[in-house]
Amino acid sequence: MVVLTAVAAVHQLQDRRDNIFSNSFIQQQIINTSVLYCSNIAISQRNSMKKIFAFFFGSTVFCNLSFAQQPDDALKFGWFTPNGTARNLSIGGAMASLGGDITSNHINPAGIGLYKTREFVFSPGINLNNNKINFLDTKSTQTRSAFAYGTGGIIFGSPSRYKGPVASTAFAISVTQLASYNNHTYYKGNNSYSSYSEKYVEELVRDGANEDAALKNYVFGSSLAYYTYLVDTTLDANNQLSGYRSLVPVGTGIQQERDEDTKGGLHELAFAFAGNMADRLYLGIGLNIPILGYTRNLTYTETDISGNTNNNFAFFTYKENYKTNGIGLNAKLGLIYKLNNSIRLGFAFHTPSIMQLTDKQRTEITTNTEAYAGEIKATSDEFNSGNAGEITYRVTTPYRVIGSISFLLSPVEETKKQRGFITADLEYVNYRGVRYNVLPENEGDQIGVDYYKALNDVIKDYYQGNINVRVGGEIKFDPWAVRLGGAYYGSPYADKELKANRIMASGGIGYRNRGFFIDLTLSETFNTDVNFPYRLNDKANVFAETKNNRANIVATAGFKF
């Protein structure tokens, strides 16, 4: 526990050190924090124990979950394409009725019930992103490669010694990366219709903010815009405050640029148990711990393209550092039934995850209004005593229901006679089911309760449930195997005007001999989506059409023991 506490302290210090807004004040805080940790290590130890107990027991009892705080963030919990071992990936991620692969732990835990042997597996990989984005008729490209991994873990299959209804049981522990957030996108375009700064104007006017509120009550956005004169007041005939205006000369045209660098992923640690009833019916249950880490560094710029140096605007830049971390709990239930030796039917249900997440945010705005007020920079740290904005909350992720069928050619003991299989999954995901909540002990925070209720209402209307399809097959010439697969994930958006889908095509080979096996897979995922640089209530919203091609190379090595 001392080690855990020390690691937590180092992470906290690292978080601060990494921050784009680090300054001497923060460095002093790091030193103070270090001293505090050294002198209070015993207290930290006891508190850490309490937190761990409280989280796990609290999560189990209260059945809540957690995630991001804007509707856009809700997709990070559910809209991701298949991942798993190289073998699973190469057959399009279809695994709900096939079984016999450790990826079953994360799709249908009944699948590990097919094991009567013991196996150790690990799956390193790499992602290569290629982004092509069209924003206001301007096309931009950006690439990013990152380490990735598929499913790894260990399976213990235990055949029954005696004849009876239970032919075997199996237990498995595995970890997988459900979603990788590693990406870098960039786009720009010329706009003479609206400006990012208008969302600040809207917020101040709709909230009925006077000048004091505009300066102090919107630390991460509008207050910085107001302080740097990106937005300013408007006065009526009596010289009284009548509203707010943007200094951005939208009418003569501006260039808008957005650069977003994201890191992290959604990982899952799974413990599953399965029983094999007479080699015909397989029942499985899994208890899973989703672990989320997400970092976004966003830079958004608007630049005057009129060439006029006396129009009170040259440029403004908004920078944001946003981090989300947390863990949760979910369960997966499943069954596989062998109609006969060649046909398997599968069914799985994934409960919503209950997660507790902490968001941290730091922002900065720099505005150059030429002769109006010159160039001024303001950071949220300056407005918030050097601290990041931080909030802890709970999120419930969408549930999933999966139905599946597999056809196997010659599934006999003699490996030389095994010929191949075709398998398909049909999955329903309720994307509109993401729910945010305050922590139970903060139910008295009525502002927070109201905010999350409004957020949940928007999610219900903005998203929809949809069907995902996964299909794949293998041809086997022992000890070699060749595989192909594909997957289609429908749009999570209720609005048909927002075109979005995810299509994956994959292929791979495998070799299995002398207690050892290795598989290699290349999958290409074509992600079509939309991205809104900002949203306005009273004007049509501008968005970019994004096409992300993600190549995923995964190798899996495993041993029977």
Place this chain on the structure above:
Amino acid sequence: MKNFLLAGVAGALLLSGCSAYKASRTPDDVYYSPARPAIERAGEDRYEDYSNGDDNYLRMKVRNRYQWNALDDYSYWNDSRYDFGYSCVPSRQVMLNPYYGISVWNPYYSRPWGYYYNPLYTVVYYKTPKAYYGNTSKSNLTAYRNGTYYNSNRQNFGSLLKSAFSNNNGYNNNNNNSYNPSRSFNSTVTPTSSAGGRSGGFNSSGSSAPASRPPR
């Protein structure tokens, strides 16, 4: 992540050394998972089992007579017929049948932290800035309900029509394509210093906000 990879490689090397299938074909559990044939439970000679227990006890006692001196009958101590669940080890009946376990092995009394301490206490809740109770229109959320789009990539008659008739929700947007976009308060609104509060989900009130803007 490097540690994860190293652990994987180390585990693989360790386990590959003890593979049970080095000299044979590797089972593919997707198709068929091999196992030793199960035997009939009734076909076993129970007497033989007890005899084996006695034999084991005798062999152990021959190896170290002092260690096993306290036991005078190996079969007695290992026979489920004489398993009453005494001592610190729970009865096998308890583990096999929860009905028996309710009174003698109740987890409530067996929690590692003892029953004086309730683990369901408040989770520490950090947030900065401190809670601020102001008025917010949640305009960052309501904007998601604006289903009109301006996108020169694919403007069509329908989207232009929707833009033209978009609802301003009672707020005055007096600046479509104007030089500097602006909004003005509704006539019923009196600007207040208590506006704001929850900006983008974050409590938002600057504890060290400056008293005024820089001079122009």
